[in-house]
Each structure stands twice: as C-alpha cells, then as structure tokens.
Amino acid sequence: MELSSLRIFKTVAEEGGVTQAAARLNRVQSNVSARLTQLEESLGVSLFHRSGRRMLITEEGARLLAYTERLLQLADEAQEAMRGDRQPSGPLRIGSMETTAAARLPLVLGQFHRQYPQVDLVLDTGPTDYLLQAVLNHRVDVALVAAPVERPELMQLPVFDEELVLLTDSLHGPVKSPADVARRTLLGFRSGCSYRRRLERWFAEGGVSPARIAEFGTFEAIIGCVAAGMGVALMPKEVLKQRELARSVRVHKLPADVAHVQTMLVWRRDIVQHAARDAFAATFGTLPSE
CATH class of the missing domain: 3.40.190.10 (Periplasmic binding protein-like II)
Incomplete structure (x- = not known):
C-alpha cells in the first residue's frame, strides 16, 4: 500500500465523498476514484458503501482507517525527524474559534509568517467541540479552543485570557x-x-x-x-x-x-515532533504584553 493512496482513502473517509476529497487534495475526481478502486482491489475488500455521491465507510474501511492514521502519523514524524535543525516548512493546519481568529490571531499569524515564511498556513474556524474533533481526527495540527479541555489525548497551552x-x-x-x-x-x-x-x-x-x-x-x-x-x-x-x-x-x-475563560492551544500528545507546530506554539510566548 502506498502512503499516497492511504492519504486519498483517509480524505474520502473524512469528506464523505470523492468530489469533496478531490477538491481538498487538489486532484481531479477521476484520479481519486481510480486510486481508491486500486486500493480496494489490492486489499480484496470494499472500503465504502456507494450511495449516490455519498461514500459511507464499511466495517473493513473503518479498521483500515485506524491503521492509516497511525501509518501517516509515523510517516509525518519521520519526515520531521529527518529535517533536523532546518527551518520549519510545509503546511500547518490551524483551527480556531471564529472570535479568536478575528480578534487575536492576526497579530500571531503576522509575526509567525515573518519569522517562518516557508510554512503554508491553513485556517479552519468553528466551535470548540468541532475543533477538538478536528485535532483528534488529524484534520488540523493545532487548535485554539475554550477551556476547560478534558481530553488526555491532547497537550494544551494557555495562550489568552478572555x-x-x-x-x-x-x-x-x-x-x-x-x-x-x-x-x-x-x-x-x-x-x-x-x-x-x-x-x-x-x-x-x-x-x-x-x-x-x-x-x-x-x-x-x-x-x-x-x-x-x-x-x-x-x-x-x-x-x-x-x-x-x-x-x-x-x-x-x-x-x-x-x-473569565482561558483560550487554550491544543494538539495531539502522540505526535511528538512537528517543527511548524512547535514554532507556532512558541510564537505565543513572544507576543507583546497588553
């Protein structure tokens, strides 16, 4: 199994359809469909139930998804480890509450971009519960959410008092x-x-x-x-x-x-190395005091 095929499979599972997955991956739909079919044929199982344009994951697909998340996580960690002391680069997917994105993030993102221009920032906004699931499901690398955060799977750093x-x-x-x-x-x-x-x-x-x-x-x-x-x-x-x-x-x-509520920066505890994420977290400690 190729990692690229697993990434396509994971995206289809998250998006619930080929059209949405293709748009997210910047691929043509025919390529996504073909790669998914090849993966199913190589495994000898159906990974999705097709219902019109909707793709409902099968029991076999759910089992593969758990392994896929672990494999892709290890691959990303290996890539980060090989970068050594090089400057952070590549994508950093940030989740944020909308009010935090409007009032707090512009200063943070501006400072971070000036220091690490090779990092490609992607921002997704939503309520706290949505963002916590996005971190847990690997859809974003970090998220700004409202305390308290009672998820032992997540590391958390207090960044703002609201x-x-x-x-x-x-x-x-x-x-x-x-x-x-x-x-x-x-x-x-x-x-x-x-x-x-x-x-x-x-x-x-x-x-x-x-x-x-x-x-x-x-x-x-x-x-x-x-x-x-x-x-x-x-x-x-x-x-x-x-x-x-x-x-x-x-x-x-x-x-x-x-x-009174604290805004927390959270990320998955089991992803130990992520240069762009760690640099982003460090940025909060260098902001000017109010």
Missing part, C-alpha cells in the same frame, strides 16, 4: 441577573460552542429559560442582530474592542465564573 460580556440592544436596561433578560432569544454560534454553553448555564442557574435559540455562522451577524433588538448574546470583550463594535450595542458585565 473576558466574556453580555450584549443587548442599546436601549435595554441594566442586566444584573438572568431574570433581567428572561424570555429573550439567545443568539449564538451553532451547537458545540463553549461560550454558548456558558450563557445557557447562566440562564439555567438563574432559573429562567431563553425564549428560543437562534444560531449564526459569524459573530458580525450575531452582533448585528443584537443591535437590532432580536436577542442577547455572549461575546469576548476583545472582539468589540478590536472591531470598535461596542457603540452599536449595550455591554453588561457578568459574574467571574461566567465571564
């Missing part, structure tokens, strides 16, 4: 407890967002429930809808500061156990 604030429309009165915003719509990112869970817990501990929950894909959309009086939201104060958005909404402080 203060979360409650946002309402500018005409809303003071908010001292969840009762002051009872029956308002909660505006947040999709399920799996750690910040959203904090706000839901704050409501629950106050004995009230939001009228409904509306999900959005961007923080700009959330803040815009808060400003329009659609509901309330939880957001890092730094986002408002960086984007000068505080004038369009009213900002309310929250209890420390809700407001």
Whole structure:
C-alpha cells in the first residue's frame, strides 16, 4: 500500500465523498476514484458503501482507517525527524474559534509568517467541540479552543485570557441577573460552542429559560442582530474592542465564573515532533504584553 493512496482513502473517509476529497487534495475526481478502486482491489475488500455521491465507510474501511492514521502519523514524524535543525516548512493546519481568529490571531499569524515564511498556513474556524474533533481526527495540527479541555489525548497551552460580556440592544436596561433578560432569544454560534454553553448555564442557574435559540455562522451577524433588538448574546470583550463594535450595542458585565475563560492551544500528545507546530506554539510566548 502506498502512503499516497492511504492519504486519498483517509480524505474520502473524512469528506464523505470523492468530489469533496478531490477538491481538498487538489486532484481531479477521476484520479481519486481510480486510486481508491486500486486500493480496494489490492486489499480484496470494499472500503465504502456507494450511495449516490455519498461514500459511507464499511466495517473493513473503518479498521483500515485506524491503521492509516497511525501509518501517516509515523510517516509525518519521520519526515520531521529527518529535517533536523532546518527551518520549519510545509503546511500547518490551524483551527480556531471564529472570535479568536478575528480578534487575536492576526497579530500571531503576522509575526509567525515573518519569522517562518516557508510554512503554508491553513485556517479552519468553528466551535470548540468541532475543533477538538478536528485535532483528534488529524484534520488540523493545532487548535485554539475554550477551556476547560478534558481530553488526555491532547497537550494544551494557555495562550489568552478572555473576558466574556453580555450584549443587548442599546436601549435595554441594566442586566444584573438572568431574570433581567428572561424570555429573550439567545443568539449564538451553532451547537458545540463553549461560550454558548456558558450563557445557557447562566440562564439555567438563574432559573429562567431563553425564549428560543437562534444560531449564526459569524459573530458580525450575531452582533448585528443584537443591535437590532432580536436577542442577547455572549461575546469576548476583545472582539468589540478590536472591531470598535461596542457603540452599536449595550455591554453588561457578568459574574467571574461566567465571564473569565482561558483560550487554550491544543494538539495531539502522540505526535511528538512537528517543527511548524512547535514554532507556532512558541510564537505565543513572544507576543507583546497588553
């Protein structure tokens, strides 16, 4: 089995189809399909159930996927080991919460790129739960997520301290407890967002429930809808500061156990050597203090 064929197989398994895998690998679909067929023929098993354009992994395919991840991991580690003391290069896949990517990452990425221009940066954003799975499934090399991270498979490094604030429309009165915003719509990112869970817990501990929950894909959309009086939201104060958005909404402080949260940089514990990842982690220690 060739490593290149295994990489194609793994990508098809992750993407759930040849079309998506081909786009991610920058290959033509016919090449991906042919390599996958050759792999199945060489093994004498079907790795996927074909259902239209969807590819559902078989039991045999799931077993091979576990071995594939280990083999590709070892191959990447061997390549890193052979590079010795050379400058980091190649791809570095970074996952980040969207608010962190907007308010915190530009300075980090700019400094990292100036120091290591040979590293090709790829950024994927999403909620904390999505990002943790992306690291565990080898879809990203590192991720910036909200604490706490209770996954022993992951190494973690605290990189930012965030203060979360409650946002309402500018005409809303003071908010001292969840009762002051009872029956308002909660505006947040999709399920799996750690910040959203904090706000839901704050409501629950106050004995009230939001009228409904509306999900959005961007923080700009959330803040815009808060400003329009659609509901309330939880957001890092730094986002408002960086984007000068505080004038369009009213900002309310929250209890420390809700407001204060650390952003953690996480990566797989079993991938010991990764020059670009290690250099990226070190960059956080060289940032200017606020």
